[in-house]
Amino acid sequence: MRRVTAIRNGTVIDHIPSGQAMRVLEMLGIGASTAVPVSLVMNVPSKKMGSKDIIKVEDRELNQSELDRLALVAPDAHVAIIRAYSVAEKLTINLGQEVVNVVRCTFSNCITTNLREPQPHRLKVVQRDPLQLRCHYCGRPQNLSELANNVL
Amino acid sequence: MAGLITMDDLTNEQILDILGDAERLLPVARGEIYLPLLQGRILGNLFFEPSTRTRMSFETAMKRLGGDVINLGDVKTSSVVKGETLYDTIQMVDGYTDIIAMRHPRQGAAQYAQDAAQVPILNGGDGAGHHPTQTMLDLFTIKQAHGHLDGLRVVLAGDLRYGRTVHSLSHALVRFGCDLIFASPDLLKMPEEIVSDLRSHGANVTETEDLYGSMAEADVVYMTRIQKERFADEDEYARCAGAYKLHARHLSEVKQDMIVMHPLPRVDEIDPSVDKTRHARYFEQAFNGVVARMALLCRLLGVPIPAKIEGGAL
Numbered sequence: 001m002r003r004v005t006a007i008r009n010g011t012v013i014d015h016i017p018s019g020q021a022m023r024v025l026e027m028l029g030i031g032a033s034t035a036v037p038v039s040l041v042m043n044v045p046s047k048k049m050g051s052k053d054i055i056k057v058e059d060r061e062l063n064q065s066e067l068d069r070l071a072l073v074a075p076d077a078h079v080a081i082i083r084a085y086s087v088a089e090k091l092t093i094n095l096g097q098e099v100v101n102v103v104r105c106t107f108s109n110c111i112t113t114n115l116r117e118p119q120p121h122r123l124k125v126v127q128r129d130p131l132q133l134r135c136h137y138c139g140r141p142q143n144l145s146e147l148a149n150n151v152l
Numbered sequence: 153m154a155g156l157i158t159m160d161d162l163t164n165e166q167i168l169d170i171l172g173d174a175e176r177l178l179p180v181a182r183g184e185i186y187l188p189l190l191q192g193r194i195l196g197n198l199f200f201e202p203s204t205r206t207r208m209s210f211e212t213a214m215k216r217l218g219g220d221v222i223n224l225g226d227v228k229t230s231s232v233v234k235g236e237t238l239y240d241t242i243q244m245v246d247g248y249t250d251i252i253a254m255r256h257p258r259q260g261a262a263q264y265a266q267d268a269a270q271v272p273i274l275n276g277g278d279g280a281g282h283h284p285t286q287t288m289l290d291l292f293t294i295k296q297a298h299g300h301l302d303g304l305r306v307v308l309a310g311d312l313r314y315g316r317t318v319h320s321l322s323h324a325l326v327r328f329g330c331d332l333i334f335a336s337p338d339l340l341k342m343p344e345e346i347v348s349d350l351r352s353h354g355a356n357v358t359e360t361e362d363l364y365g366s367m368a369e370a371d372v373v374y375m376t377r378i379q380k381e382r383f384a385d386e387d388e389y390a391r392c393a394g395a396y397k398l399h400a401r402h403l404s405e406v407k408q409d410m411i412v413m414h415p416l417p418r419v420d421e422i423d424p425s426v427d428k429t430r431h432a433r434y435f436e437q438a439f440n441g442v443v444a445r446m447a448l449l450c451r452l453l454g455v456p457i458p459a460k461i462e463g464g465a466l
Binding site for chain 2: 105107109110111112113114116117118119135136137138139140141
């Protein structure tokens with residue numbers, strides 16, 4: 001059963017872990033001020049995942065820095081760029097050992113909270129599923145629910 | 153060259169090696185022998201927040217080994233107040249010195265500085281983070297008293313929540329198979345993430361509010377200062393502070409060779425009556441800061457310490 005119509009041009013983010021779609025939007029900075037149409041379905045049945053969320057953003061193609069942010073919320077999501085109703089490109093999300101200059105540390109007393117400090121913001125991936133990150137500098141575990149506020 | 157940012161930068165074998173170096177350097181630290189191993193080397197002391205013992209003991213360590221020291225001086229009159237970044241400060245001092253000892257109010261500052269510097273950084277405390285040179289002198293003091301570090305029963309008492317000293321020390325002790333007893337008021341308990349981290353490394357950790365009841369089997373009682381400003385309620389502070397005030401009369405039932413340690417400064421948590429007992433080790437501990445830092449300076453600068461140290465008196 002098709003819950004949302006196919007889009008003509010834009011991006012489809014599929015296989016988002018169930019319930020995470022809102023956080024994906026937050027990380028991508030898609031919200032009240034976004035002018036393009038955005039469709040979101042949550043908790044739909046999935047053969048692979050049991051249930052999943054899907055987001056369709058019309059007339060906008062995700063760039064690399066948006067993919068890097070997506071990796072922090074839905075590292076195994078599938079991202080397809082749609083042009084003229086067909087899949088023009090499939091993008092790969094890469095969550096490596098370290099996330100560099102994507103978000104800054106969530107600990108309020110970390111040295112990197114001084115945004116004039118020029119060295120890169122570095123978060124180490126300690127565990128992938130469920131995701132655990134630690135700051136390279138202060139070593140503090142990251143508060144994942146605050147990451148969206150710390151996007152660079 | 154790599155510095156010392158956390159205790160994870162050292163293996164257990166390296167820790168024991170450095171403690172052995174420190175032992176051999178004792179007569180040099182006492183000024184009985186002059187051994188200018190670090191002649192011509194310069195230490196940059198960058199203390200962005202107040203320090204007495206750490207800064208002075210680094211300076212003493214360097215000078216006892218024939219080296220020189222330059223100081224950042226008062227942060228209020230340095231370029232930091234003009235808004236200079238840590239990165240820029242480090243770039244500058246990196247060019248002036250061979251090694252840097254640093255304390256900074258922000259956590260992660262030492263690693264940040266190490267990434268910016270060519271010379272080794274010795275972390276002298278970064279926010280509530282790590283204080284590995286303090287841990288080394290603590291381990292030296294414990295080993296000096298007990299002859300080894302393995303499997304000891306250590307009570308850490310007082311402010312375990314904010315004290316970086318006890319955080320670093322706990323991690324190190326667990327690596328030597330020590331049993332840890334955390335005695336603190338509920339408000340100042342060891343952070344949950346640290347306790348679970350220690351347990352995941354196989355540590356036997358007990359948490360209690362009863363300091364005196366936990367001392368009977370202890371090999372070490374490590375006291376820390378309970379800071380008044382941590383409490384919203386003055387009565388609550390008074391009640392807690394009273395429960396963690398060690399007096400000589402509390403030591404009648406403890407093991408003969410149990411030692412009482414404290415990173416100093418103390419306020420009321422160790423009564424002066426304890427100073428004269430066989431258990432008091434906090435002043436030796438402060439002195440050991442010199443010898444432990446001498447050994448670390450040599451190690452990080454790649455200067456070997458002779459297997460046997462002898463030489464003319466001053």
